[in-house]
Amino acid sequence: xxxxxxxxxxYKANFHTHTTESDGKRTPQESVDCYFExxxxxxxxxxxxxxxxxxxxxxHGMIMVPGVEFDTKPDALQAAHILGLGITxxxxxxxGGARTPAQEIIDLIRADGGLAVYAHPAWSLNTPEFLLSxxxxxxxxxxNSVSDLPYNVTRSDSSLLLDICxxxxxxxxxxxxxxxxxxxxxxxSGCTMVLAREKTVEGVMDAIIHRRVYATRGPRIYAxxxxxxxxxxxxSKASTIVFASAALWGDTRVRIGNNLxxxxxxIHDREWxxxxxxxxxxxxxxxxxxSPFSLLDT
Numbered sequence: 001x002x003x004x005x006x007x008x009x010x011y012k013a014n015f016h017t018h019t020t021e022s023d024g025k026r027t028p029q030e031s032v033d034c035y036f037e038x039x040x041x042x043x044x045x046x047x048x049x050x051x052x053x054x055x056x057x058x059x060h061g062m063i064m065v066p067g068v069e070f071d072t073k074p075d076a077l078q079a080a081h082i083l084g085l086g087i088t089x090x091x092x093x094x095x096g097g098a099r100t101p102a103q104e105i106i107d108l109i110r111a112d113g114g115l116a117v118y119a120h121p122a123w124s125l126n127t128p129e130f131l132l133s134x135x136x137x138x139x140x141x142x143x144n145s146v147s148d149l150p151y152n153v154t155r156s157d158s159s160l161l162l163d164i165c166x167x168x169x170x171x172x173x174x175x176x177x178x179x180x181x182x183x184x185x186x187x188x189s190g191c192t193m194v195l196a197r198e199k200t201v202e203g204v205m206d207a208i209i210h211r212r213v214y215a216t217r218g219p220r221i222y223a224x225x226x227x228x229x230x231x232x233x234x235x236s237k238a239s240t241i242v243f244a245s246a247a248l249w250g251d252t253r254v255r256i257g258n259n260l261x262x263x264x265x266x267i268h269d270r271e272w273x274x275x276x277x278x279x280x281x282x283x284x285x286x287x288x289x290x291s292p293f294s295l296l297d298t
Contacts (some may be wrong), residue, residue, distance in 0.1 A: 016177035176215025
């Protein structure tokens with residue numbers, strides 16, 4: 001089983017960006033310029049409740065994925081923000097406003113042929129019960145840059161919450177996004193690496209659907225595969241490599257050293273572990289997160 005392969009080109013993407021068309025501090029053209037200058041290949045401008053027109057922009061050869069951010073409040077204690085990627089005005093016109101239930105938002109995105117990406121669940125103070133009640137999500141943000149200091153309390157990393165959901169069967173592709181508003185330390189702080197067959201909107205969407213994506217703040221994952229009960233990862237230089245699963249204990253799940261570029265982990269009990277994902281941590285503490293993969297159907 002090969003989940004991440006060197007056979008695919010890796011493209012750098014941000015799928016969550018705001019401009020002056022909603023509450024961002026840069027114009028759409030300035031936003032595109034900022035990401036191009038920082039080496040991004042793919043960008044989605046996802047202004048609030050609005051599909052921002054990018055057709056007249058100089059995109060410098062970048063792939064522009066149409067996008068929008070919808071929002072609602074399931075109850076007084078949590079929010080639900082959902083990105084619609086690859087959508088048209090049809091989804092915008094079907095949106096009933098902030099009282100629209102989250103599942104209806106997901107359904108209207110999917111009915112329009114788009115991908116429904118759940119945004120910043122830790123920042124939104126979402127409960128596992130609420131997340132597990134949703135159906136037909138396409139992906140989820142494991143990292144959201146603006147959900148961290150100096151703009152918010154440190155709720156940028158949703159991996160713990162998503163592990164709780166993963167143990168109960170919710171295994172979605174992981175994206176890393178900036179959710180750029182200020183264009184300061186939230187700019188290019190995180191990204192999604194997309195392993196696409198072709199550098200097109202369709203190729204990007206296909207990669208997300210088939211979970212050929214991973215989130216990162218710097219480290220790279222070059223290969224991730226499983227043969228028998230052994231999981232093997234190859235990566236850029238790391239100080240720590242972690243194999244995370246639903247198991248509460250595993251005495252060989254962490255590797256610590258200098259300039260680590262690969263590691264292996266043996267799965268002992270698939271029913272208990274249930275899924276596997278990998279975190280790569282570099283010497284500066286920056287992480288890469290693979291998507292979680294089910295061990296129950298392999």
